[in-house]
Amino acid sequence: MNECCKDCVDLHACQVGTSGVISCVLRTEENLATVRRLAELGVRRGIVLTAVQKTPGGGRVIAIGDSRLALDKGTLQNLHIRTTAEAPSTPTAAAS
Numbered sequence: 001m002n003e004c005c006k007d008c009v010d011l012h013a014c015q016v017g018t019s020g021v022i023s024c025v026l027r028t029e030e031n032l033a034t035v036r037r038l039a040e041l042g043v044r045r046g047i048v049l050t051a052v053q054k055t056p057g058g059g060r061v062i063a064i065g066d067s068r069l070a071l072d073k074g075t076l077q078n079l080h081i082r083t084t085a086e087a088p089s090t091p092t093a094a095a096s
């Protein structure tokens with residue numbers, strides 16, 4: 001488990017309307033391509049997002065700035081956020 005996981009929550013567990021800062025992106029052998037695609041879309045640690053809508057099958061639509069992105073359940077479970085109101089800090093480069 002990532003050390004940050006003691007105070008972050010996976011996106012799939014978040015209610016619609018929840019905003020937070022991405023605190024970790026879990027990588028598995030299966031989702032490497034997905035993680036890379038997300039990074040290209042700007043979904044990476046330190047980015048603020050909001051869960052705006054549920055999609056069939058347990059997915060969510062997330063909003064990042066003016067962009068919206070539909071993510072499936074498995075992807076959501078590998079994205080963790082911190083929902084605290086504190087200002088986003090620069091992500092540490094040390095982890096992972």
Ligand SMILES: [Zn+2]
Nearest residue numbers: 005008024080
């Ligand atoms: Zn985490």
